[in-house]
Amino acid sequence: MSEAIRRVDVYGYDLQYAHGAYVMSGGRTTRTLSSTLVRVTTENGLEGWGETCPLGTTYLPAFAEGARAALRELAAALLGVDALNLARVHEAMDGALAGHRYAKSPVDIACHDVLGRASGLAVCDLLGGRLQHSFPLYEAVPLGGPEAMAEFVESRLRHGIHRFQLKIGGDPADDAARVEAAFHVAGDRDVLVADANGGYSFADALTAARLLERFDGIRFEQPCRTLDECIRLRPLTPLPLVYDEVVDDVESLLRAAGPGGASAVNIKLARVGGLSPARRLRDLAVELGLQVTIEDTWGGDVTTAAVSHLAASTPAGALFTCSFFNDWTTDHVAGRHPRSRDGRGSAPGGPGLGIEVDAEHLEAPLFTIV
Numbered sequence: 001m002s003e004a005i006r007r008v009d010v011y012g013y014d015l016q017y018a019h020g021a022y023v024m025s026g027g028r029t030t031r032t033l034s035s036t037l038v039r040v041t042t043e044n045g046l047e048g049w050g051e052t053c054p055l056g057t058t059y060l061p062a063f064a065e066g067a068r069a070a071l072r073e074l075a076a077a078l079l080g081v082d083a084l085n086l087a088r089v090h091e092a093m094d095g096a097l098a099g100h101r102y103a104k105s106p107v108d109i110a111c112h113d114v115l116g117r118a119s120g121l122a123v124c125d126l127l128g129g130r131l132q133h134s135f136p137l138y139e140a141v142p143l144g145g146p147e148a149m150a151e152f153v154e155s156r157l158r159h160g161i162h163r164f165q166l167k168i169g170g171d172p173a174d175d176a177a178r179v180e181a182a183f184h185v186a187g188d189r190d191v192l193v194a195d196a197n198g199g200y201s202f203a204d205a206l207t208a209a210r211l212l213e214r215f216d217g218i219r220f221e222q223p224c225r226t227l228d229e230c231i232r233l234r235p236l237t238p239l240p241l242v243y244d245e246v247v248d249d250v251e252s253l254l255r256a257a258g259p260g261g262a263s264a265v266n267i268k269l270a271r272v273g274g275l276s277p278a279r280r281l282r283d284l285a286v287e288l289g290l291q292v293t294i295e296d297t298w299g300g301d302v303t304t305a306a307v308s309h310l311a312a313s314t315p316a317g318a319l320f321t322c323s324f325f326n327d328w329t330t331d332h333v334a335g336r337h338p339r340s341r342d343g344r345g346s347a348p349g350g351p352g353l354g355i356e357v358d359a360e361h362l363e364a365p366l367f368t369i370v
Helices: 064-078 086-096 101-119 146-157 172-185 202-212 227-236 250-257 275-287 301-312
Strands: 005-016 032-042 047-052 139-141 163-167 191-195 219-221 241-243 264-268 291-295 319-322 367-369
Touching (some): 005 064, 047 301, 064 367, 101 301, 146 163, 146 172, 172 202, 202 219, 227 241, 250 275, 291 301
Parallel strands (some): 219 241, 264 291
């Protein structure tokens, strides 16, 4: 059985953050993001969808127009390649363009969708099997004043969310006040992660760690910009460390698990190149005894579906948390499916990603390669 790719369509649409302004360290602020959808169509008429949505232009070395330019380079090399042979798909993409994993991610996801539809299996079954029918979700709390951040936590608690990523990375004393405000409204069952997004210098990260150590159960995420700095910090604080932006391949994962002493790592699909490499990193992290957060840089319904399948195929004890970005945004291309319920997510049960993108409600493709 084979399904040669005969057409690649690339679409663009905007995603608006549901809570106004999404603010991270360094003054990085987002209200609306440009997302890119990829539809792969095979010679037998099967379709698969993928999505990539960089978080602006300064979060990672990625941006929306960069993804679209890279996809123009990649698409022609995909024609005639068997969409069911994911290794060949990646071989074709790597042969056409070095790097640019965030642009290759939606192609990989779309081909997983095709493979699932061709075989009648949900993508989570292709990723090792459905191990969880529901799993806990987290929400990020935008960086702001202590009162505003505490109010955000209280509001989302009422919607069943019990895991929060508190954005910090400014003045350490101010950040400690932010965490304290959230800490006092959270309950015993709630999980708080203080996430600097690499916003601290080493000296400020050490100061912040000292100030945060008094909050029982708090986790410290991506305190410094580089993995080397985080490794230096590791023996100087008892706080559990979570690594995010600095883990994007096997080598960095091994360093994070070894000298970095990570308690958990975040696996973002676009950052690593799609579901295929994300699965490898997930499985390695599990073998190393780490917990994982499964998510992406940003996205809508298609991204959320892909994330849900990787999360559903992760052992419950190893899954720290997961994000459903279509809860965070107001724009939907597949009827806001999959949907969360009471702070928990699940993967659709149908073949492939298990969602149906309404292409008629999208604008014309940015480009088509046939």
